[in-house]
Amino acid sequence: MSTVDPAGPAARHIAMLWWVMLLGGTAIFVFVMALIAFAFLRRSEGSKGSERVWIIGLGLGFTMSILAALLAYGLFVGERLLPRIGDEVVSVNAEGRRWAWTFTYDDAPERVTEDELHIPAGRPVDVAITTTDVIHSFWVPRLAGKLDAIPGHVNVLRIEADLPGRYPGASSEFSGDGYAGHEFAVIAHDPEGWQQFLTGTNE
Known part of the structure; x- marks a missing residue:
C-alpha cells in the first residue's frame, strides 16, 4: 500500500x-x-x-x-497523468457500496467479480467508478492516485501495472462505521492469464 x-x-x-x-x-x-x-x-x-x-x-x-x-x-x-489518445485501453467498471466493490468488464460483459479487479499487466486500464450509496474512494497506491466514487456520477481513473501480481487497494473516504475494512485488490495478469480470465478458463 x-x-x-x-x-x-x-x-x-x-x-x-x-x-x-x-x-x-x-x-x-x-x-x-x-x-x-x-x-x-x-x-x-x-x-x-x-x-x-x-x-x-x-x-x-x-x-x-x-x-x-x-x-x-x-x-x-x-x-x-491525463489519458493519452491512441492508447490501447481496457475498460472496466467499479461500483462501490458499503462494504464491497463490484467490478464488471467491457471485454467480457458476463464477468462480474467482488472485491477483486482483474486487469492485464502492461496495458492502460480505464476504471469507471461510481457508487450505489454514499461517497467512497477508489485507491490503489502502487498503481495510481485515488478518485472518489460519487452517487449518480461516473469518474474515470486510468491505472496500469508494470508486471503481473496482486496490488492491494482501499476505499480511503470515510463513509461510516466499517469503512476501515472496505478493501479490495487488483490482480494484474500476463497476456495468457488475461485471456483465460476473460473466457473463464482459469476457474
Whole structure:
C-alpha cells in the first residue's frame, strides 16, 4: 500500500512528485531557519540595516521561487497523468457500496467479480467508478492516485501495472462505521492469464 513503491507509470509520476515536494519543502524550511538564525545573530552583535534585505529579499524571494517551481512541476505531472489518445485501453467498471466493490468488464460483459479487479499487466486500464450509496474512494497506491466514487456520477481513473501480481487497494473516504475494512485488490495478469480470465478458463 506504499505510495513511494510504485508499480505503474501513473504511480511513478505521483511518487516522484511526492519526493520533489519533500525536497522543495525541506529546502525552504532549512533556508528560512538559517535566515532567522542569521537575523538573531546580527541583532545580538548590534548590526543594523541588512536584516530587511536578508529576510525579505532572500527569505521571500527564495521561498517564492521554490514554490513556483513546485507548482510548475505539479502541473507537469498532472498533465502526464491525463489519458493519452491512441492508447490501447481496457475498460472496466467499479461500483462501490458499503462494504464491497463490484467490478464488471467491457471485454467480457458476463464477468462480474467482488472485491477483486482483474486487469492485464502492461496495458492502460480505464476504471469507471461510481457508487450505489454514499461517497467512497477508489485507491490503489502502487498503481495510481485515488478518485472518489460519487452517487449518480461516473469518474474515470486510468491505472496500469508494470508486471503481473496482486496490488492491494482501499476505499480511503470515510463513509461510516466499517469503512476501515472496505478493501479490495487488483490482480494484474500476463497476456495468457488475461485471456483465460476473460473466457473463464482459469476457474
